[in-house]
Amino acid sequence: MVRSEDVAKHAGVSRATVSVVLNGRTDIQIPEETRQRVLAAATALGYRPHRAGRAMRSGKTGNIAFLLSTFAERSLFTPRLLDGLMDGAAQHDHHLLVARLDDTQFVPKLLREFAADGVVLNYNSQVPGDLAERLAQAKLPAVWINDKREHDAVYPDDFQGAQSATEDLIRAGHTQIGYIGWAPGPHYSMADRVAGYRAAMTAHGLPERAVLLGQTSAESLLPGCTAVLCYTPDVLDAAYRLCPQAELVTICATPYRTLDRSISTWLLPDYELGANAIEMLMAKLGSPETPLPARALPLRKAM
Amino acid sequence: MVRSEDVAKHAGVSRATVSVVLNGRTDIQIPEETRQRVLAAATALGYRPHRAGRAMRSGKTGNIAFLLSTFAERSLFTPRLLDGLMDGAAQHDHHLLVARLDDTQFVPKLLREFAADGVVLNYNSQVPGDLAERLAQAKLPAVWINDKREHDAVYPDDFQGAQSATEDLIRAGHTQIGYIGWAPGPHYSMADRVAGYRAAMTAHGLPERAVLLGQTSAESLLPGCTAVLCYTPDVLDAAYRLCPQAELVTICATPYRTLDRSISTWLLPDYELGANAIEMLMAKLGSPETPLPARALPLRKAM
DNA sequence: CTGAAAGCGCTTACAG
């Protein structure tokens, strides 16, 4: 392994100079000729600074962690979300660690060791009771994704999304518009999407026709509809059965395709969730005690 | 921050004893009473050992990295693959780093620094020419996912998958079975899936009816088919148009659903790819110079 | 502007 001392010897300078040059510090003047010699030596030797050395010295690991639930259904995420996190981390010159909280391990490795400066959590629902407390105890700044908290959170604006989708249908001339989703439950979007739909319908003086699976059994409400807004693709089947002729619209992380029907999609801002979460976390690393106002990010229509 | 010295003082022992107890070393005898006192002190103080300290001392970072392409289409991956990687890493007591090779950065942070002991790469195609070389230069053991290399690779057995899917249709009584995919191209699966299909048809003396998009223009080949095997859901549309009555089968990472048609899926072993990759990488960390034979993992029918 | 020294937190020989 090549150490900074090897580079120093090769360039005929001290380790301090190597550090100053390689970290591009501008507060200390280094003659251009010396600088070039150091850079050349580093390249020639294939020098890669050991993260741990810097971590020891600086007291910062330079890592941020992305924490998921072991239960996939409580911690849905898409490649786009991870893209946002990776890009955000890279932009701020941090490494991204990923792990899931495994119930078989009492305390996950990431919380057992000091390995990250802060965490981004992705718990759609059923956050373990003591998780927030454990994070606070470990003095780990945290930002929540997909959870509608007042502070330190980034989530899709599901109210706006459903509202916009509904208004889009109204603009297209529909007046009999249905909604199919779940009764308000563990995840805030269950309540917010139907609320957004209702707000749009009410604002335009149109009749509400919402089916909340597990609560409404009124399958008769929908048949007259010419358009139906679906909570997720999961309920498209039900919508199709109840209302075969209607235009179907769904909310989803990626454009929804099917063989012989055109279904328009309102997209969850997954990439932006990731990028914003990192941005907020970086702000928190600066002042861990200051709660940051949550951000609700808009949904937009696919294409 | 709580250090091992704080724990030592609290328990009235030396830092060495704390280390021995907390790492559960059995080669050094510690009186049970002392051991308990150390454990109690660690718990009471909320001690979390600093990874970097151990990394410095051991020369191992304790991290493994998962490397993706910036171009999503060259580096497809599913949450299940990541699950396999996370579980594998956790099992071997390592942290998992994820990053993508950003073309805007000449050398990604992960290769610029010494931050991981080894890497798992996920490049479906178009691996940057100098990547393998750069890894070797950095002395980073690497395992390739989804790439049909002779050594140090784990990939789906696409030949077997397409063959099994075809035989499954033959067993069900079909004799006019079509295939739709792409002409052999960047990813090995393009050639292997059609080859698996052909092998099954030939073995049973049935006529081949393959459409290779971008090569075969023979749309007339399919209409008589009662079943069609599709390379991925991407070509389902084409299959449906050419052959509306046929039973459709596709290869995909997750069960493919549609509103009003039942389409059976042969599943790519994503979770297993991840778990196997980590397992192989761990073996490589032990003896970096020994090339490991590649593993081709079978596909199986959904449900 | 450059270099010698100190110290980040950890674990492993080594002496007692």
Add this chain to the structure above:
DNA sequence: CTGAAAGCGCTTACAG
């Protein structure tokens, strides 16, 4: 069985 010392690679005051 326990403790004092050394050293992993790095960067930052501090002297020159």
